[in-house]
Amino acid sequence: MNDMTARFEPNVARYETMMDVVRNRLTTRQFRPDIAVPREHVEMVLEAARHGPSGANAQPWHYIVVTDPAVKKQIADYFVDEQRKRAKMKMKFPTPNYRGLETAPGFIVVAADFRFVRAFPVLLDGSELDKQYQANAERILLQSVAASTMSAHLAAAALGYQVWWVTAIGQDDAQTALRPLLGVPDELSIIDIMLFGVPAKAPYKRWKKTLPQIMNWDRFDMKNFMTLEEIDEWVREHRHKVMYRDEAKID
Template sequence: MTTRGSDLLALMRGLRQSRRFLDRPVPREDLEQILEVARWTGSAKNSQPWHLVVVTDRADQETLAGCGDFAGFLAGAPMSIVVGIEGPGRPGAYDDGRLQERIMLAAAALGLGSGTAWFSTPESRGRVRDLLGMPSALEPWSAIALGYTDTARAQAAPQLSGRKPLEEIVSWGRYGGRAG
């Protein structure tokens, strides 16, 4: 395996959700690199069904934090990227997830922390849409907070208890099948 491949695998294994950030702006050049990675994210039938809204206004961040059940940490982030997906219903979940993960990986590669927030109800998405002036054809399902992780505060938070062993989450050939 190449060094670059090893580095990418290590980055992917080490990626964690950040919810505590330093009060330090994200450099514009870094943001543009992240957005360029997002632009190249694959989507079903290359539909690219998204529109991204970059939010840097502190008051808007605080309002967004109140729009979702698990979005409170957005208030402490220097910025976020709200993902609007075209069309009604939830057919874009696959594309939304791919896009979020790419943004998070790009941020990590640049030394930034990131965390995803979810706007799960029609009411919460309506509030986000109204706040950001998004058209009704876009569903703002999620936002990704970006910033420098406050490692001192993050270490004080509860830590992950680890990961399930592969044998518990992987079957071979058929459900319940073991590696041969």
């Protein structure tokens, strides 16, 4: 039982330890294949995922650890092909080299069980109103899986690995191509891949917004509001830099 009269002592030292992990989790897109991730570390990482919060405590997540290099390669092939298709459609997105996927010693596919939307406030009567509740329920579900996955990423970073969060596989084609490789039933959706290991090149810190740019007190500060034109300009002029450059080297 908590002693409700005890003084509260904030644990700043523990916060700093956590922030060291948070600040130094840096996306890495190529790994040293010569340094393996032992099974014990994979379990430690997923132990963190297990404790994630979720809407209705539904825990609608599944993690599939891929160890077979041939399967890793097949998944990387899928991404490389997909990237070619996007380039043909002239979909402008600065894509990384997805061959890096197969270099990851830690390789975990994240699947979500969207049937759990029914655990959230929904009407299930097919009405227009139900569609709105269903859309919100999907957001609740996605955020839940992301919260669990983020814990796993931080746990990997805490162990000293670097991480790569790969999404962009929501389309039906991707599901059809990847599910059979991993024995994932049709009812589940593959939504992410989490890669981790020792980086092949020195990782770097990417641009982050400042605290005043994200923090608003009591009312939304319109200084932080961007018009659609400003967002389009950001996408045109800045996106590629913030994705692939060291923050210190952005002019």
